[in-house]
Amino acid sequence: MAIAAIERxxxxxxxxxxxYSLFAHRAVMNLFRPPRYWTDFLIQSNIIGVGSxxxxxxxxxxxxxxxxxxxxxxxxxxxxxxxxxxxxxxTMIRELGPVLTGIMVAGRNASSMASELGSMVVTEQIxxxxxxxxxxxxxxxxxxxxxxxxxxxxxxxxxDACGILGGGFVTVFMNHQNGTQYIxxxxxxxxxxxxxxxxxxxxxxxxxxxxxxxFYGMRTSGGTEGVGRSTIQAVVTSSVLIIFxxxxxxxxxxxxxxxx
Amino acid sequence: MIEPPASAHPAQAEPAPGxxxxxxxxxxxAAPPVVAFRNVSIAFDGPPVLQDxxxxxxxxxxxILLGPAGVGKSVMLKLVNGLLRPDRGGILLFGQEITTxxxxxxxxxxxxxxxxxxxxxxFDSLTVRDNVAYQLIQEGVPDDEIDRRVRxxxxxxxxxxxxxxxxxxxxxxxxxxxxxxxxxxHQPELILYDSPTGGLDPVTSTTIIELIVxxxxxxxxxxLLVTHRLQDxxxxxxxxxxxxxxxxxxxxxxxxxxxxTFLMLEEGRLIFDGSLRDLLHTPNKFVREFLE
Numbered sequence: 001m002a003i004a005a006i007e008r009x010x011x012x013x014x015x016x017x018x019x020y021s022l023f024a025h026r027a028v029m030n031l032f033r034p035p036r037y038w039t040d041f042l043i044q045s046n047i048i049g050v051g052s053x054x055x056x057x058x059x060x061x062x063x064x065x066x067x068x069x070x071x072x073x074x075x076x077x078x079x080x081x082x083x084x085x086x087x088x089x090x091t092m093i094r095e096l097g098p099v100l101t102g103i104m105v106a107g108r109n110a111s112s113m114a115s116e117l118g119s120m121v122v123t124e125q126i127x128x129x130x131x132x133x134x135x136x137x138x139x140x141x142x143x144x145x146x147x148x149x150x151x152x153x154x155x156x157x158x159x160d161a162c163g164i165l166g167g168g169f170v171t172v173f174m175n176h177q178n179g180t181q182y183i184x185x186x187x188x189x190x191x192x193x194x195x196x197x198x199x200x201x202x203x204x205x206x207x208x209x210x211x212x213x214x215f216y217g218m219r220t221s222g223g224t225e226g227v228g229r230s231t232i233q234a235v236v237t238s239s240v241l242i243i244f245x246x247x248x249x250x251x252x253x254x255x256x257x258x259x260x
Numbered sequence: 261m262i263e264p265p266a267s268a269h270p271a272q273a274e275p276a277p278g279x280x281x282x283x284x285x286x287x288x289x290a291a292p293p294v295v296a297f298r299n300v301s302i303a304f305d306g307p308p309v310l311q312d313x314x315x316x317x318x319x320x321x322x323x324i325l326l327g328p329a330g331v332g333k334s335v336m337l338k339l340v341n342g343l344l345r346p347d348r349g350g351i352l353l354f355g356q357e358i359t360t361x362x363x364x365x366x367x368x369x370x371x372x373x374x375x376x377x378x379x380x381x382x383f384d385s386l387t388v389r390d391n392v393a394y395q396l397i398q399e400g401v402p403d404d405e406i407d408r409r410v411r412x413x414x415x416x417x418x419x420x421x422x423x424x425x426x427x428x429x430x431x432x433x434x435x436x437x438x439x440x441x442x443x444x445x446h447q448p449e450l451i452l453y454d455s456p457t458g459g460l461d462p463v464t465s466t467t468i469i470e471l472i473v474x475x476x477x478x479x480x481x482x483x484l485l486v487t488h489r490l491q492d493x494x495x496x497x498x499x500x501x502x503x504x505x506x507x508x509x510x511x512x513x514x515x516x517x518x519x520x521t522f523l524m525l526e527e528g529r530l531i532f533d534g535s536l537r538d539l540l541h542t543p544n545k546f547v548r549e550f551l552e
Contacts, residue, residue, distance in 0.1 A: 035398075119384075123379065123381060123384075124377045124378065124379065124381040125381050125382075125383055125384070127338070127343050127377065127381065128375070128377055128381035128382075128383075129383075129394075130343055130367075130370065131341060131343060131370055131373070131375040131377075132370070132371070132394050132395050132398075132442075133367045133368060133370045133371035133395060133398070134367070134394070134395075134398055135363070135364070135367060
């Protein structure tokens with residue numbers, strides 16, 4: 001009995017991974033075949049990019065501030081508070097900026113994609129779209145996917161900048177240290193591999209957020225309760241995957257660009 | 261405006277009282293069917309929903325699919341335009357086998373059909389104008405022409421004043437009428453109605469049925485209509501649209517529309533295929549109980 005349940009769960013998981021792989025493949029390949037819905041891409045870019053700006057700016061600013069507070073306390077034990085700027089900028093750009101932005105955007109947009117598409121499924125709007133001769137994958141999924149990837153890149157840059165700004169604010173006004181020293185430390189010790197690492201991660205996170213959000217939305221069943229279930233699954237799965245893929249990408253990039 | 265297809269002409273399917281399926285091979289003098297099911301079966305993680313279904317829809321014919329709730333009527337409708345795929349059997353739509361046809365090839369075929377969904381299935385985020393014009397917008401038709409054709413379609417369903425409204429501000433009956441306008445605007449060669457009067461009050465239901473009769477008698481578009489309401493089905497069969505009076509009028513006593521025929525499902529099987537007269541005189545126990 002227990003083995004049968006495990007077997008059933010395992011088969012279900014494998015089937016879900018297979019369905020997701022095919023779904024993601026179709027969503028990506030649609031970009032290379034007409035028709036392409038550029039208007040929908042711009043609309044989604046506005047919803048994802050402009051709509052998420054405030055939460056990303058605020059979370060970036062306060063994360064940078066917390067980093068400065070915490071690091072200054074520890075660094076002061078070694079008489080090294082002067083390197084707070086370096087610590088904050090490298091941590092924000094390489095790790096916290098991309099990951100926190102990804103998770104914030106996942107919370108806002110993976111849930112909105114899953115609930116919007118899920119509602120369309122249960123009210124037969126997706127079937128209506130297919131019956132009208134329009135491919136929902138091309139019209140709904142592909143624009144969201146590429147809008148999310150491109151917007152997350154810019155949102156991460158904003159979050160990095162705000163994080164460094166937040167760290168600077170805490171360093172100058174709360175820790176009463178030299179602002180010029182903070183900025184020069186933050187700037188001078190940055191290397192290109194740090195930037196590459198920070199800008200590669202949002203590409204993966206953006207793909208995960210949109211593809212997982214749309215995937216769970218499009219396979220919604222069970223009415224309004226099913227929409228709620230899809231929304232939860234989309235947020236949880238995309239958040240966990242963002243952190244997991246971040247780990248893998250970090251490992252690969254550290255191998256490619258080892259620390260000096 | 262929505263012009264009647266020039267080639268459409270009525271051709272009644274041969275009645276087969278008692279449940280025997282009609283032959284799918286067209287005779288020499290008959291036009292090929294618009295839709296033909298050949299021993300179609302489908303199941304969803306359980307017992308079969310539809311088993312061994314065979315029937316056809318001829319040009320100009322209106323087929324009414326009767327049956328109690330949950331018997332597989334909507335599933336059958338979705339099989340017609342490939343929204344669902346059967347497990348077994350074959351389906352011909354406009355003479356093309358769609359059972360194994362890739363989704364991308366199905367899209368152009370679906371644009372030749374119109375479908376009215378159970379609850380209308382209007383796009384919440386779009387105005388009535390954009391809902392009705394959805395197909396035209398995707399095809400890049402100029403805005404002026406879109407506006408003109410949408411107003412014509414809305415005039416047909418007597419809802420011209422809702423042009424700029426959002427679906428949320430429409431009543432259930434108005435949503436169905438907008439859905440009918442959306443299905444008609446592209447001059448389809450086949451219309452599929454999925455319980456168009458389900459959940460509506462009797463007066464609104466009659467308004468919807470009048471529109472369907474109007475569409476049938478003015479444009480002669482073949483259609484497949486799913487319903488579990490006998491009253492609607494009988495109204496369709498015993499009324500015609502009077503173009504001069506601009507309203508639905510009853511046919512003379514004892515007469516029925518020769519191009520409107522019935523199908524009936526019981527537990528996933530087609531148990532009746534024939535005219536209203538055959539339906540009323542069938543010895544099938546389930547049909548008799550359903551009629552009573």
